Amino acid sequence: MSRREFVVGSAMAGLGLSLGSPPPVLAAAAADAWFDKPMRWAQLTLVENDPGRYDPAFWLEYFRRIHADGACLSAGGVVAYYPTEVPLHHRSAWLGKTDPFGDLVAGCRKQGMAVLARTDPHAAHQDVYDAHPDWIAVDADGQKRRHWASPELWVTCALGPYNFELMTLVHREIATRYAVDGIFGNRWSGSGMCYCEHCQRNFKAATGLALPRTNDPRDPARRAYLGWHQGRLFELWKLWNGAIRDVTPHARFIANSGGGALSPLDMRTVGELSDILFADRQARQGMMPIWANGKNAKEYRAALGAKPIGGIFSVGIEEPYRWKDSVQSEAELRAWVAEGTANGLRPWFTKFSGTLYDTRWLSRVERIYQWHHAAERYLRNERPLARVALVYSQQTATFYGGDRAREKVEDHTLGFYHALVEARVPFEMVHDGFLDPDRLRAFKLLILPNIACLSDGQCDQLRRFVRDGGSLIATLETSLYDEQGARRADFGLGDLFGARAGGQLQGPMRNSYLRLEGDAARGRHPLLAGLDGTQRIINGVWRVEVTPTEPSTASPLTLIPSYPDLPMEMVYPRVERTDQPQVFLREIGRGRVVYFPWDIDRVFWEVMSVDHGTLLANAVEWAANEERPVSVSGPGLIDVTIWRQKQSLTVHLVNLTNPMMMKGPMRELLPLPEQRVRIKLPDGARPGKVQLLVANQAPRVEATPGYLTVIVPAVVDHEVVAIDL
Numbered sequence: 113m114s115r116r117e118f119v120v121g122s123a124m125a126g127l128g129l130s131l132g133s134p135p136p137v138l139a140a141a142a143a144d145a146w147f148d149k150p151m152r153w154a155q156l157t158l159v160e161n162d163p164g165r166y167d168p169a170f171w172l173e174y175f176r177r178i179h180a181d182g183a184c185l186s187a188g189g190v191v192a193y194y195p196t197e198v199p200l201h202h203r204s205a206w207l208g209k210t211d212p213f214g215d216l217v218a219g220c221r222k223q224g225m226a227v228l229a230r231t232d233p234h235a236a237h238q239d240v241y242d243a244h245p246d247w248i249a250v251d252a253d254g255q256k257r258r259h260w261a262s263p264e265l266w267v268t269c270a271l272g273p274y275n276f277e278l279m280t281l282v283h284r285e286i287a288t289r290y291a292v293d294g295i296f297g298n299r300w301s302g303s304g305m306c307y308c309e310h311c312q313r314n315f316k317a318a319t320g321l322a323l324p325r326t327n328d329p330r331d332p333a334r335r336a337y338l339g340w341h342q343g344r345l346f347e348l349w350k351l352w353n354g355a356i357r358d359v360t361p362h363a364r365f366i367a368n369s370g371g372g373a374l375s376p377l378d379m380r381t382v383g384e385l386s387d388i389l390f391a392d393r394q395a396r397q398g399m400m401p402i403w404a405n406g407k408n409a410k411e412y413r414a415a416l417g418a419k420p421i422g423g424i425f426s427v428g429i430e431e432p433y434r435w436k437d438s439v440q441s442e443a444e445l446r447a448w449v450a451e452g453t454a455n456g457l458r459p460w461f462t463k464f465s466g467t468l469y470d471t472r473w474l475s476r477v478e479r480i481y482q483w484h485h486a487a488e489r490y491l492r493n494e495r496p497l498a499r500v501a502l503v504y505s506q507q508t509a510t511f512y513g514g515d516r517a518r519e520k521v522e523d524h525t526l527g528f529y530h531a532l533v534e535a536r537v538p539f540e541m542v543h544d545g546f547l548d549p550d551r552l553r554a555f556k557l558l559i560l561p562n563i564a565c566l567s568d569g570q571c572d573q574l575r576r577f578v579r580d581g582g583s584l585i586a587t588l589e590t591s592l593y594d595e596q597g598a599r600r601a602d603f604g605l606g607d608l609f610g611a612r613a614g615g616q617l618q619g620p621m622r623n624s625y626l627r628l629e630g631d632a633a634r635g636r637h638p639l640l641a642g643l644d645g646t647q648r649i650i651n652g653v654w655r656v657e658v659t660p661t662e663p664s665t666a667s668p669l670t671l672i673p674s675y676p677d678l679p680m681e682m683v684y685p686r687v688e689r690t691d692q693p694q695v696f697l698r699e700i701g702r703g704r705v706v707y708f709p710w711d712i713d714r715v716f717w718e719v720m721s722v723d724h725g726t727l728l729a730n731a732v733e734w735a736a737n738e739e740r741p742v743s744v745s746g747p748g749l750i751d752v753t754i755w756r757q758k759q760s761l762t763v764h765l766v767n768l769t770n771p772m773m774m775k776g777p778m779r780e781l782l783p784l785p786e787q788r789v790r791i792k793l794p795d796g797a798r799p800g801k802v803q804l805l806v807a808n809q810a811p812r813v814e815a816t817p818g819y820l821t822v823i824v825p826a827v828v829d830h831e832v833v834a835i836d837l
């Protein structure tokens with residue numbers, strides 16, 4: 113068994129899946145593989161009445177002008193934009209004798225672009241319903257589902273014959289006629305639970321059970337469904353990929369799928385099946401910070417490694433009311449794309465409708481893409497140089513988080529993520545399915561933000577990481593559950609934490625505090641740096657009852673239990689001081705371990721207390737115990753990333769300082785004042801030319817052995833320090 117088969121096999125084993133024979137997808141890519149070539153993507157999603165009405169020459173000229181080298185064009189699914197011969201594959205009513213898809217493909221090919229055909233199978237017309245009523249999705253009440261936004265259409269079942277039979281013919285036809293480089297499947301994986309006859313029968317045959325009626329991951333049918341559903345979708349992915357590759361060996365089925373802990377498809381398998389993938393997070397909404405686009409990049413890269421990843425961004429507003437013909441501000445667009453670029457996403461703009469009602473976005477995207485094209489040599493990243501990694505865990509979200517995964521799992525990650533950005537620490541994310549020494553070798557410090565579900569094997573991998581000199585930071589219930597969500601008697605990593613788990617989770621605590629301890633001789637621990645002038649700070653909201661395994665351990669943080677918060681006359685601590693540690697700090701060989709038995713990361717996300725941010729940043733500094741690859745000093749909030757290129761080093765600074773940083777959309781970019789960027793040079797590297805790629809100037813540079821300090825006079829939205837080596 114090859115390593116890859118082993119990896120896929122073990123990824124699936126957790127959910128009781130088996131893959132059978134390995135997919136053909138992963139046969140070594142041909143030497144002339146196209147995947148890594150395109151740097152800038154353009155997506156034009158036609159609407160049904162575009163043919164004959166929109167101007168293809170305008171679009172082709174725009175693609176040329178912005179140096180787009182990859183295109184994704186509407187081909188088929190709910191509407192075919194070419195003269196399809198597949199029965200029930202609905203040709204656009206405006207198609208006539210034309211072939212708008214074919215014309216665009218030919219035009220893009222002439223410009224040397226890679227071309228993906230877009231299909232969307234999630235909805236179907238009445239004739240499909242009439243011919244095959246069983247192809248339509250069924251809700252929990254047994255009703256066939258009309259489309260929620262276009263009620264003349266029907267929602268299809270993703271796991272039945274509509275996808276497995278009809279869409280396979282469609283994909284084969286597109287690949288045969290147009291020799292595209294790939295087919296991009298939008299909304300291919302269904303629109304929620306389906307209770308159609310095929311799903312009922314197939315699930316019963318596979319598991320002996322009836323389809324679940326609950327989302328509770330402890331329900332045996334629900335648990336079986338999670339595995340079966342994923343297995344069926346991966347089967348479909350491989351079927352389509354095989355059908356396309358039979359005709360055009362270099363082409364791929366590219367699923368519009370993937371994400372972080374809350375993503376339903378196992379990212380290890382997604383990463384294994386993909387030679388290229390695109391993160392479809394088109395813009396932020398509500399309270400989402402701008403760095404969310406960088407997070408997309410990190411989550412995908414954790415699964416795909418060095419394979420190319422595109423970042424799909426919308427030129428419009430992405431709020432629940434779905435103004436699909438809208439245009440967002442240039443400041444917002446620039447900030448979102450800069451975050452993606454700084455974190456390794458190749459930009460992909462998406463526009464729905466070939467007929468434009470608001471053209472203001474055209475010049476905005478053009479400016480971004482033209483800069484990107486000019487700087488391209490410094491954006492073909494070889495690898496990130498970050499030494500810190502934040503672990504994410506789909507099994508924790510599924511089996512421990514369940515319906516509350518957002519608050520119980522994801523909010524911990526968001527809090528730690530924000531603290532790392534604020535502390536200007538370059539970092540990566542790591543999938544908990546990839547804790548092997550090969551994957552972790554690049555890192556000095558792994559952060560486990562309430563990664564509750566870890567198998568014994570994963571705990572062993574983490575122990576080995578520490579034994580090899582790595583450091584860990586963990587919070588709350590990390591390792592207190594196994595990979596299936598069953599609670600352990602004690603932490604799986606208790607020996608590293610130096611703590612034993614006691615009773616149940618305590619909380620929500622109100623009005624509880626942490627006492628900052630120190631002694632006269634040695635003063636305070638570096639964890640408390642910057643917290644001078646106080647004896648105590650606020651506590652979190654949830655905590656695990658713990659006892660130290662080494663009773664003599666002195667902790668710099670001890671518990672001050674909750675006391676009444678009303679009436680005001682009653683607000684005084686009943687217990688001034690305890691000996692209950694609220695942080696455990698250990699040195700194990702060259703490694704260091706920090707364990708917070710409370711929800712510091714989650715409550716930081718909720719409350720944003722500066723003291724919690726300071727503790728998190730200090731914990732990272734102490735645990736990493738080495739100089740950072742890049743340190744940036746100066747005012748403001750900046751996302752810092754650092755990359756190795758073939759013959760250069762690049763440091764990205766993305767300016768997140770904005771009065772509306774925490775709620776979109778930005779209106780104005782406020783330049784940051786001068787920043788000093790101190791960069792550790794790779795061993796033996798001799799620096800050559802140094803440039804600021806956005807300001808387009810040579811900066812002031814101070815050199816000391818092994819380091820360069822670059823003075824960046826201002827950062828409007830984004831600056832890239834490029835050092836030729």
Ligand SMILES: [Zn+2]
Nearest residue numbers: 269306308311
């Ligand atoms: Zn179904």
